[in-house]
Amino acid sequence: MMMLLFLLLPLLALAYVCWHVWLLLPLKGAVGSLVILLMMGAFAMLFASIFRATDRLPMPVATAVYEVGTSSIIVLLYLTMLFVVLDIARLVHLLPAAWLRDNWWTAGCIVLCLFGLFVYGNIHYRHKYREEVTIRSTKVTKPVKLVLMSDLHLGYHNRRKEFARWVDIINKEHPDMVLIAGDIIDGSMRPLREERVHEEFLRIDAPVFACLGNHEYYSGEPEAQRFYREADICLLQDTLTQLGDLCIMGRDDRMNRRRRPLKDIVASADKTKYLILLDHQPYHLEQTEREGIDFQFSGHTHHGQVWPISWITDMMYECAFGGYQRGATNYYVSSGMGIWGGKFRIGTRSEYLVLTIEPLQQGRAGG
Numbered sequence: 256m257m258m259l260l261f262l263l264l265p266l267l268a269l270a271y272v273c274w275h276v277w278l279l280l281p282l283k284g285a286v287g288s289l290v291i292l293l294m295m296g297a298f299a300m301l302f303a304s305i306f307r308a309t310d311r312l313p314m315p316v317a318t319a320v321y322e323v324g325t326s327s328i329i330v331l332l333y334l335t336m337l338f339v340v341l342d343i344a345r346l347v348h349l350l351p352a353a354w355l356r357d358n359w360w361t362a363g364c365i366v367l368c369l370f371g372l373f374v375y376g377n378i379h380y381r382h383k384y385r386e387e388v389t390i391r392s393t394k395v396t397k398p399v400k401l402v403l404m405s406d407l408h409l410g411y412h413n414r415r416k417e418f419a420r421w422v423d424i425i426n427k428e429h430p431d432m433v434l435i436a437g438d439i440i441d442g443s444m445r446p447l448r449e450e451r452v453h454e455e456f457l458r459i460d461a462p463v464f465a466c467l468g469n470h471e472y473y474s475g476e477p478e479a480q481r482f483y484r485e486a487d488i489c490l491l492q493d494t495l496t497q498l499g500d501l502c503i504m505g506r507d508d509r510m511n512r513r514r515r516p517l518k519d520i521v522a523s524a525d526k527t528k529y530l531i532l533l534d535h536q537p538y539h540l541e542q543t544e545r546e547g548i549d550f551q552f553s554g555h556t557h558h559g560q561v562w563p564i565s566w567i568t569d570m571m572y573e574c575a576f577g578g579y580q581r582g583a584t585n586y587y588v589s590s591g592m593g594i595w596g597g598k599f600r601i602g603t604r605s606e607y608l609v610l611t612i613e614p615l616q617q618g619r620a621g622g
Contacts, residue, residue: 265328268335269298275338279365281357298331300324309411310445318446321411325596326373329561333369336563376561376599383424383592384606388578390585391615392549394529395500402430402461403608405535405554406591408470410441413593415450421592422458428609430461432498435488436554437468437508437535441595444478456486464489464496466505468535468555470595491533495524501612502528504548508535521546529612537588540573544581551586552608558590562602576603 273291280287301324303309309317344350354361402425409418425433440447447453456463465488471479483490491505493515502524507514517532524530530548537553558576559565568575572588579586587610590603 265298265301265331268331269295272331272334272338275341275355278356279358279362281359294327297323297327301327304411307443310443314446314449318411318414322597325412326599327597329597329599330369330373332561332564333372334365337365337369372601373599376601380594380598380600380605382605383421384604385609386587386606387609387611388587389611389613390550391613392529393615394527394549395612395614397500397614399432399499399501399529399612400428400430401432401434401610401612402428403434403436403552403587403589403610404592405436405552405589406438406468406557406593406595407435408438408441408591408593408595409452410443410446412596412598413441414446415452415455418452418455419458422455424607426458426460430609432461433459433463434503434531434533434552435463435465436533436552436589437466438470438554438591439465439468439488440471440474440479440482441593442470442473444474444482447482453482453486456488462489462498463487464491464503464505464533466491466533466535467508467510469508469510472508472510493520495520497525497528500529502530504530504532506532506534509538517542517546521548537572537574537586540579540581540584540586543586544584548584550610551584552589553586554589554591556588556590557594558603560594560596560603561599565603 273294276294277283277287277291280290300320304321304324309320312320341350341355345352345355407413407418465483467476467479467490480490489496491503493505493507495502495504504520504524506517506520521530526547530550532543532548532551534551534553536555540551543551556568556572556575559568574586574588576588576590579588587608589608590606592605592607594600594605
């Protein structure tokens with residue numbers, strides 16, 4: 256049922272937008288038909304990307320198909336919203352009907368507005384916001400600095416050159432370790448293999464720990480695990496590691512219906528250490544609180560990537576973005592360093608978290 260809606264709603268939106276574009280363009284012959292065909296072709300590229308037809312294309316062509324196809328769904332969203340608003344304005348007589356038929360001025364204004372919006376969205380995506388959080392705890396004896404990230408989505412659109420820039424950002428922080436909450440891989444392993452992206456991870460001047468996300472399962476879990484090994488990433492898949500004053504746990508993604516219960520993972524942890532959980536999808540936050548974990552870091556939501564999808568994620572999750580607290584447990588749900596699909600951030604941001612855990616003397620309240 257959900258898959259049917261996933262296919263049906265965008266197709267209905269595409270039909271609605273194409274109909275409006277046909278009415279709006281003064282040229283109804285070859286030019287109008289070409290515009291409609293280009294719109295439909297761009298949308299078809301979305302499905303080529305989702306079903307991995309891009310893997311059979313030359314790399315430059317595959318990248319273009321991915322970029323155009325996945326961007327088309329966001330452009331379609333904003334065109335649909337715009338035409339709905341214009342239709343409502345026409346029905347309540349705030350807008351003359353003639354403005355929506357055979358009108359170059361209206362068409363030009365729409366193109367200019369969308370062009371400006373998506374240029375802004377792309378620039379905003381490329382800026383990586385640095386979020387800084389400091390927590391004090393009696394469980395640590397000296398300050399520990401961590402860089403935490405999620406949803407890198409390395410693949411056809413976030414290529415090695417772009418990721419190299421992110422590695423430089425990480426190294427400038429001089430962290431004690433780097434934690435990644437899944438979706439390092441976008442979907443296809445092909446661009447990662449051909450560009451040897453794992454070599455960029457080897458440049459990170461700190462140990463890297465990560466859990467799996469749902470996109471690692473889309474790419475093929477065995478292939479994803481192999482990439483993690485080549486990149487010298489310590490994969491925490493329903494396992495934990497204890498380093499100094501920290502105990503870092505990583506859950507397998509919910510895609511694995513047989514993943515271990517959280518209580519079984521925590522059972523082998525040293526409770527005197529500061530407990531950090533990496534869990535890609537931020538569901539059932541009450542379990543983390545119940546198990547006495549000090550800090551959970553998640554991603555997955557992207558905070559909707561663009562407005563107003565961010566409103567939907569806010570309704571879907573107890574915490575869809577940012578810092579949160581339940582009892583003595585602190586949470587942070589990241590909107591992601593990278594992104595799936597079109598490189599636009601509208602009303603959301605691309606970010607990484609710099610977390611410092613400092614000692615707190617006994618008798619004082621923790622942060």
